[in-house]
Amino acid sequence: MEYVDPLTGFRVDGRRPNEMRKLKGEVGVVARADGSALFEMGNTRVIAAVYGPREVQNKGQQVNSKEALVRCEYRMAEFSTGDRRRKPKGDRRSTEISLVIRQTMEASILTHLMPRSQIDIFVQVLQADGGTRSACINAATLALADAGIPMRDIVTSCSAGYLCSTPLLDLNYLEDSAGGADVTVGILAKMDKVTLLQMDAKLAMDTFENVMGLAIEGCKAIATYIREVLLENTKRLECQRG
Amino acid sequence: MRDLHLSLNQTQRVRLEAALHELQSLTPAAASAAAVTVADTIPVNQEDNILKGHGTSDQDGEVVATLCGVVERVNKLVYVRTLRARYKPEVGDIIVGRVIEIAPKRWRLEINFSQDAVLMLSSMNLPDGIQRRRTAVDELNMRSIFEENDVICAEVRGFQHDGSLHLQARSEKYGKLERGQLLTVPPYLVKRKKQHFHHLAQYDVDLILGCNGFIWVGEHVVVDEKVKATEDQQKSSDEAENFTPLETRKHICRLANAVRVLSALGFTLTVELIIETAEASASSNVEVNDMLGAEFYVQTAEREAKRRADLLRKKNGAR
Numbered sequence: 213m214e215y216v217d218p219l220t221g222f223r224v225d226g227r228r229p230n231e232m233r234k235l236k237g238e239v240g241v242v243a244r245a246d247g248s249a250l251f252e253m254g255n256t257r258v259i260a261a262v263y264g265p266r267e268v269q270n271k272g273q274q275v276n277s278k279e280a281l282v283r284c285e286y287r288m289a290e291f292s293t294g295d296r297r298r299k300p301k302g303d304r305r306s307t308e309i310s311l312v313i314r315q316t317m318e319a320s321i322l323t324h325l326m327p328r329s330q331i332d333i334f335v336q337v338l339q340a341d342g343g344t345r346s347a348c349i350n351a352a353t354l355a356l357a358d359a360g361i362p363m364r365d366i367v368t369s370c371s372a373g374y375l376c377s378t379p380l381l382d383l384n385y386l387e388d389s390a391g392g393a394d395v396t397v398g399i400l401a402k403m404d405k406v407t408l409l410q411m412d413a414k415l416a417m418d419t420f421e422n423v424m425g426l427a428i429e430g431c432k433a434i435a436t437y438i439r440e441v442l443l444e445n446t447k448r449l450e451c452q453r454g
Numbered sequence: 455m456r457d458l459h460l461s462l463n464q465t466q467r468v469r470l471e472a473a474l475h476e477l478q479s480l481t482p483a484a485a486s487a488a489a490v491t492v493a494d495t496i497p498v499n500q501e502d503n504i505l506k507g508h509g510t511s512d513q514d515g516e517v518v519a520t521l522c523g524v525v526e527r528v529n530k531l532v533y534v535r536t537l538r539a540r541y542k543p544e545v546g547d548i549i550v551g552r553v554i555e556i557a558p559k560r561w562r563l564e565i566n567f568s569q570d571a572v573l574m575l576s577s578m579n580l581p582d583g584i585q586r587r588r589t590a591v592d593e594l595n596m597r598s599i600f601e602e603n604d605v606i607c608a609e610v611r612g613f614q615h616d617g618s619l620h621l622q623a624r625s626e627k628y629g630k631l632e633r634g635q636l637l638t639v640p641p642y643l644v645k646r647k648k649q650h651f652h653h654l655a656q657y658d659v660d661l662i663l664g665c666n667g668f669i670w671v672g673e674h675v676v677v678d679e680k681v682k683a684t685e686d687q688q689k690s691s692d693e694a695e696n697f698t699p700l701e702t703r704k705h706i707c708r709l710a711n712a713v714r715v716l717s718a719l720g721f722t723l724t725v726e727l728i729i730e731t732a733e734a735s736a737s738s739n740v741e742v743n744d745m746l747g748a749e750f751y752v753q754t755a756e757r758e759a760k761r762r763a764d765l766l767r768k769k770n771g772a773r
Contacts, residue, residue, distance in 0.1 A: 246540060265540060265568035280568075322511075322520060327617055329568035357492050360539025362509065362520040365493045402493040403513065442491040446522045449537045450485055451478045452720035453643065454762060 215375040232382045237441040239358045247359025251351035255341035260351035262359040265329035280326035284314035284333040292340040319407040322362040342388040369398035370430030379423045397427040401435030460748040473755035490519040507533025541566045541641040541666035547610040548650040550664035571619045578623040605631045634672020635710045639717035641667035657705035711745035
């Protein structure tokens with residue numbers, strides 16, 4: 213199958229190779245949560261809710277009482293994929309993604325400022341169309357910032373792939389399942405540090421660098437967007453408070 | 455918009471947008487210019503050695519925000535005031551909390567802080583009002599003072615060495631709150647004032663604006679009840695005093711709904727504003743249950759925009 217049109221250079225969904233899907237971020241969607249956000253990347257749609265910092269519920273999980281405990285739960289809604297299948301809660305895929313998101317977010321949260329407390333992050337995929345783990349990380353960042361949890365930097369994530377000898381930014385489900393390489397990168401946008409790097413195929417060294425560079429560009433674009441959303445939200449709250 | 459999910463029709467949406475836009479134009483430009491998000495650089499003059507306060511960190515010699523909020527500068531101190539965040543206790547704050555656990559010699563309270571607060575048996579007045587050492591019998595009778603899920607009003611005493619937060623309730627005005635409603639709002643909407651207890655005589659209602667964003671609206675209790683004999687009180691309180699007149703209950707609901715609407719709109723909660731909103735609803739014949747509807751919501755936003763515009767005009771006129 214042609215994933216990039218040889219004549220026009222467009223992808224299956226009409227994007228250019230280095231073009232991202234449409235982003236949409238909304239803050240404060242869950243009433244009872246301390247912070248919450250909805251994040252869309254094209255047809256991928258993710259909701260995140262943050263509770264905390266609050267009292268540690270299970271004292272056994274607390275390793276270091278001088279730092280906050282960060283927990284994360286990733287779930288896919290049953291209606292999120294094309295075939296409606298009930299997935300068990302602790303399947304390997306979601307456990308792995310929960311761990312990935314937790315580690316990525318923990319790198320940015322200033323946990324030492326909130327001793328003896330825990331922060332819970334719940335992310336749920338409402339519509340899956342490729343790049344769910346990137347979307348989850350972006351949603352979690354927005355939700356954490358909304359909850360007023362101190363962070364070193366904005367964490368954003370974006371994926372990139374390599375199909376038809378072209379590096380492609382922000383793969384959708386069709387391109388994701390094509391069997392090519394899929395590189396997911398998470399960065400601290402301002403400090404220019406990588407907190408997450410995953411790849412599930414082999415790539416030549418020089419092409420990998422190109423693909424990763426493209427993904428980092430994508431991350432930076434998302435960071436700019438997320439900051440716009442947050443700044444607008446902060447200004448709105450301040451104006452209404454008067 | 456966080457707590458209320460309203461279905462606004464076209465005109466209401468336009469009116470709400472107009473009102474919010476008006477509010478935006480009324481705030482001084484400096485306030486919105488000082489808004490920062492996570493990882494924004496805060497411009498400072500490097501020459502005068504500044505102090506970095508909450509919500510800031512140092513990255514490569516630059517002052518960087520770690521929170522979303524508004525930059526505040528007090529002399530040399532630069533800090534970020536957060537908007538939506540959990541409660542940050544300060545000594546002397548009056549708070550409302552809920553008992554979640556009874557532990558030896560102490561109650562644990564949920565107060566919207568990152569940990570549970572502790573109220574020691576020794577840091578509150580006993581019901582008999584005598585100052586004495588707390589005995590083992592007192593400890594056994596703790597549940598007769600406060601039970602789990604009771605709502606309590608207390609004062610922040612301070613942090614202990616181990617970092618836990620201690621409360622105290624050494625006055626008649628603190629203690630168990632009954633016959634009313636507890637509302638939770640974001641803590642940034644409650645400003646620290648001299649007075650947090652309010653007796654609204656015209657409604658026969660007590661209003662407590664807890665600094666932690668827990669707000670109590672309940673029937674007025676006379677504080678100097680304790681003068682009466684204690685046995686006498688026990689008997690009468692069971693039957694006759696458990697009854698709250700319907701009129702008072704309606705007032706409680708009206709005030710509570712006023713708080714709900716104001717907090718959903720994100721307006722700072724002051725007693726004057728709450729009373730004004732409740733009064734406006736009563737005078738325009740809005741039923742208590744209709745107060746959370748779209749129409750009153752939009753009206754409240756418009757009224758607030760008008761009020762702030764008037765305030766600004768008065769201020770400018772005075773100059």
